[in-house]
Amino acid sequence: MEAIGERINGQFLDVKKAIKDCDAQVIKDHAINQTKAGAAWLDINTGTAAAEPEDAMKWLVTTVQEACNTPIALDSQKLPVVKAGLEVVRRDVPLMLNSVSADPEKLDEWFPLAKEYDAAIVCLTMDKDGISQDVNRRIENCTTIVGKALEYEIGLDKIYIDPVVLPISVGQNQPQMIFEVLGQLPQLFGPEIASTCGLSNISNGCAERPLINRIMLTMLAAHGMKSAIVDVYDKDLMDAWITADLLQNKMIYNDSYLDSARQ
Amino acid sequence: MAQVPDVKESFSTQVHTLTIGAAADEGGTRSHKLTVGGAKVTPFAHFDGDAGAKPVCALEVQNRDPVDWPDAVREPWKDVLTDPVAWAKKCVDEHGAELLCLKLAGCDPDNEDLGPGDAAATVKSVLEAVKVPLIVLGCGNHEKDNAVFEKVSEAGKGERLLLGFAEAENYKKLVALCQADGHALIALAPLDIALGKQLAQEISNLEFPMDRVASFQTTGALGYGMEYTYSIQERQRLAALGGDKMMMTAVLATIGHEAWRAKEARLPESEAPELGPEAVRGPMWEAMTGVSLLMAGTDILICRHPDAFKAMRSFIDKMQG
Numbered sequence: 001m002e003a004i005g006e007r008i009n010g011q012f013l014d015v016k017k018a019i020k021d022c023d024a025q026v027i028k029d030h031a032i033n034q035t036k037a038g039a040a041w042l043d044i045n046t047g048t049a050a051a052e053p054e055d056a057m058k059w060l061v062t063t064v065q066e067a068c069n070t071p072i073a074l075d076s077q078k079l080p081v082v083k084a085g086l087e088v089v090r091r092d093v094p095l096m097l098n099s100v101s102a103d104p105e106k107l108d109e110w111f112p113l114a115k116e117y118d119a120a121i122v123c124l125t126m127d128k129d130g131i132s133q134d135v136n137r138r139i140e141n142c143t144t145i146v147g148k149a150l151e152y153e154i155g156l157d158k159i160y161i162d163p164v165v166l167p168i169s170v171g172q173n174q175p176q177m178i179f180e181v182l183g184q185l186p187q188l189f190g191p192e193i194a195s196t197c198g199l200s201n202i203s204n205g206c207a208e209r210p211l212i213n214r215i216m217l218t219m220l221a222a223h224g225m226k227s228a229i230v231d232v233y234d235k236d237l238m239d240a241w242i243t244a245d246l247l248q249n250k251m252i253y254n255d256s257y258l259d260s261a262r263q
Numbered sequence: 264m265a266q267v268p269d270v271k272e273s274f275s276t277q278v279h280t281l282t283i284g285a286a287a288d289e290g291g292t293r294s295h296k297l298t299v300g301g302a303k304v305t306p307f308a309h310f311d312g313d314a315g316a317k318p319v320c321a322l323e324v325q326n327r328d329p330v331d332w333p334d335a336v337r338e339p340w341k342d343v344l345t346d347p348v349a350w351a352k353k354c355v356d357e358h359g360a361e362l363l364c365l366k367l368a369g370c371d372p373d374n375e376d377l378g379p380g381d382a383a384a385t386v387k388s389v390l391e392a393v394k395v396p397l398i399v400l401g402c403g404n405h406e407k408d409n410a411v412f413e414k415v416s417e418a419g420k421g422e423r424l425l426l427g428f429a430e431a432e433n434y435k436k437l438v439a440l441c442q443a444d445g446h447a448l449i450a451l452a453p454l455d456i457a458l459g460k461q462l463a464q465e466i467s468n469l470e471f472p473m474d475r476v477a478s479f480q481t482t483g484a485l486g487y488g489m490e491y492t493y494s495i496q497e498r499q500r501l502a503a504l505g506g507d508k509m510m511m512t513a514v515l516a517t518i519g520h521e522a523w524r525a526k527e528a529r530l531p532e533s534e535a536p537e538l539g540p541e542a543v544r545g546p547m548w549e550a551m552t553g554v555s556l557l558m559a560g561t562d563i564l565i566c567r568h569p570d571a572f573k574a575m576r577s578f579i580d581k582m583q584g
Contacts, residue, residue, distance in 0.1 A: 252502050252510060254460035263467065263508040 001245050001261075002227035003238070004073055004096075005030075005039030006200065008060060010047015019046065019056050027060060028067035035070045037232040038262060041096055042068075044085070045075035054084035061085045065093065073098045073122070073229075079109055086117060095119040098229075099162055102127045102141035107148040115152050122160045122196055125181060131164050133173075135180045138163065139188070142181070146189050156193040160227065161185060165197045167204040168212060175202070175216065182223040196227040213237055218244040271311045274504035277303040278315060279474040281447060281513040281562070283362065284396025285423040293422060294394035297362055299562040300474075300513035305500060306560045307582045317583050318557055320564045320575045321362040321398055322354040323519055326377060326385045327369030333529045335541040336519075336568050347385050348392045355393045358572060364398040364565045365389055370411050371402035383414035390422060398425040398565070400449075405433040416440040425449060425477060425563075427515075431462050438471050447475040449515055454480055454488070456495045463509040477563060478512040484521035484528075485552045492516070496559035516556045518575075519567025522549035546570035554578055 007030045010016045018026035031042055042064055050056035057074065064072055071094035074085040082097055089095060099122035100110040107123075114121040123145040125131075125138040132138055142161055149159050163178040178197070185193050197220065203212035214237050217228060221244040232238060242261040245251055254260055280301040285291025302315030328344045329337070343350040347365065354360040365386065369377040386399060399415055401408030412426060413436075427449030429437045434450070441448045450466060452459035459478055467473060480496065483489040502510035522528050528548035532540050549571035553564050557579065566572040 251507060252460050252498065253457045254464060254509070255457075256461060256464045259468075260460060260464050260507070260509045263464075 001038075001221075001241050001250075002040045002196075003038050003232050003241070004041040004043050004098075004196065004227055004229040005034035005037070005232045006043050006198070006229045007034055007231065007233065008042055008064065009045040009075070010050055010056070011045070012047075016047055016049055019050055019060070022059065024063045024066075027063045031064045031067040031070065034232050035068050037235075038238050039070060039232045040227070041071045041073050041094075043073045043075045043098065043229055046081065053078065053081045057081050057085040058088045062088050065090045069093055071095065073120075075099070077101075082110075082113070086113065089117070091117075096122065096160070098122040098160075099124050102144050104144060104148065107145065111148055111152040111154060114158065115154055118158075120158045120160055120194070121154070122162050124162045124164055126164050131166070133177075135177050138177065138181050139184055142185065142188070146193070156189055158194070160194045160196040162197050163195070165199060165201045165216075167206065168202055168216075169205050175219070179219065179223040182220070182225055186224060194226045195224070196229065197225065199228045199230045210234060210236060214240045217241055221245065221248065272304065272308070273312055274303060276504055276506045276511065277301060277313075278500070278503050278513060278560075278562075279476075279511045280316065281425075281474060281477055283398065283423060283425045283447060285421060285445075289423070290421045291423060292390065292394065293396050295361070295396070296423065297396050302500075302560075303504070305504070306558055309583060314583055316562075318562050318564065318579050319362050320360075320553075320566050320572055320579070321364040322358060322360045322569070322572055323364045323366055323565050323567050324350045324354060324389070325366045325368045326382060327375050329368065332567070333523060333541070333545065334531070335528075335545040336523055338542070339569050348388045351389045351393045355395055358569050360395060360572070362396050362398065362563075363389070363393065364400060366400040367402050367411060367415070369402075370407055371404055372407060373404075374402070379411045379414040382411045383418040386415050387418045390419060396425075397422065398427070398449075398563075400427045403428075405430075409433070409436045412437055412440055416444045416446060419446065420444040423447060427451065427477075428479065429462070429466065431458060431465075434462065434466060435469070438466055438469050441475065442469075442471060447477065449477045449479050450512070451479045451481065454483070454491050454495065456480070456498055459495070459499070460507075460509045463512060467509065473508065473512055476512045477515045479515045479517075482516045482518060482521040482552070482556065484518070484525045485548055485555065486527060487521070487525055489552055489555055493555060493559040496556065496561060500560035513562040514560055515563040515565070516553070516561045517565045518549050518553040518556065519565055519571065522552045522571075523567060546574070550574040550578075557582070 046053045046056040073096035075098040125141045163181045202216045203209040278300040282298045284293040284296040303313040304311040369375045424446045428451035483492045528545040546568040553575045
């Protein structure tokens with residue numbers, strides 16, 4: 001179980017306001033509290049509203065890394081914003097870049113950076129034509145990604161395939177396709193290849209958000225998903241994830257297994 | 264020539280180190296301290312990475328004449344069986360033991376029912392007579408052990424004893440004593456890894472550090488359930504290397520106690536001529552139990568027969584010199 005905490009994101013109003021006011025405490029609290037709640041990584045996203053996203057990214061990265069040693073994920077599809085984060089990032093803490101699409105020319109821009117910083121990198125199974133409705137096309141995109149990773153000599157344990165979760169209210173056939181892609185990843189590319197997704201998007205616009213998130217996460221886990229960007233403050237969600245790990249024999253049962261997993 | 268692929272197994276976490284005994288620099292009176300654990304790989308897989316400290320062997324001493332021991336294991340100790348201090352000295356002086364295990368079997372109400380003061384005096388005398396680190400085991404009667412350990416813990420304060428056993432239904436007292444007097448403890452959960460993990464969690468909840476805990480699953484002897492102990496230890500090591508904090512404790516096995524309960528070890532040659540002389544067979548039964556469990560991840564072995572003890576030490580040196 002590898003939870004990527006989603007909370008340091010300018011789309012949340014408190015974070016948006018903190019960025020605007022340079023209120024470091026709000027960001028530090030989220031860094032520390034998400035770590036305590038089980039985040040293995042902290043996602044950092046300036047949001048779309050930041051006036052100067054590069055400066056905002058630098059400030060967020062510095063602020064988070066003053067507060068804790070938790071690995072961070074620089075979340076932007078804009079390369080200049082990610083590069084701004086890289087300028088100030090601590091080199092003694094694991095790093096993730098989030099995210100790049102499966103277009104070869106994009107991968108050629110992003111992978112050298114991942115290599116240079118020994119960073120994990122989230123790679124979307126979508127390309128410039130969008131998200132294909134065909135599982136084979138998505139797998140083809142994975143092949144493009146893996147081919148480029150080999151070219152740049154990036155270990156597949158650093159490649160986090162993101163099969164792109166869409167709201168269930170928009171596409172009810174999507175989860176099944178995601179499960180199929182996940183099932184094929186280790187068969188095609190070996191067990192070390194990683195995977196992740198932005199979980200909360202599954203319930204965007206829905207009434208039963210926590211329930212949908214929770215069930216989706218356990219189904220993803222059952223299909224081999226290795227990590228997910230989630231609300232780590234959702235205790236029921238994290239409990240469900242720990243339990244999914246237990247049911248997959250990834251940990252040894254004891255009556256207090258929820259506490260033990262959180263140690 | 265084709266490149267040979269790197270097949271080393273690496274893990275991100277490791278077994279906790281556990282230290283027994285404190286020398287003068289730490290306020291104790293031991294001549295040395297012993298540290299076990301710390302492995303970052305499966306047992307003895309030093310070709311994969313850091314195999315940690317060498318496992319250690321203790322010789323067992325009791326505060327009563329162990330009349331239930333068969334002759335073959337009484338024989339090497341026959342002149343000292345009624346004197347724990349002389350027995351301890353013999354272990355160290357004649358057999359080179361670096362670690363002793365004093366079992367307070369004489370405190371058992373079903374045996375001599377020796378009192379807490381008597382037990383503490385014996386612990387003190389042994390600590391004065393020999394300078395090696397000491398494990399002290401209770402008699403197994405919870406009520407009595409709690410009273411005995413109160414005195415024993417105090418008598419050994421600062422010596423970083425390893426005390427046992429903390430069990431699911433009786434661990435709080437021993438945890439508190441070890442916390443107060445700076446000792447380490449043995450957490451016992453009989454042949455059930457889920458109970459073992461739960462006990463570790465509960466001890467951890469009391470804010471007792473896991474690097475002062477040895478886990479003990481009880482020991483199946485060769486032919487008597489050894490494979491259950493083996494597979495629990497194997498799972499525990501893999502879980503520890505996989506990041507399970509409650510499974511990272513060092514592991515203890517009482518091979519002498521268990522092996523000498525087996526009829527194959529006990530039976531005199533006169534009753535079972537086809538099994539050969541018991542003076543050879545018994546120690547071998549004990550040693551084979553120990554070798555098997557070392558392969559599964561045991562860090563501390565408690566031996567009874569000097570020949571088994573010698574064999575274990577020689578095996579450990581060969582595997583991890």
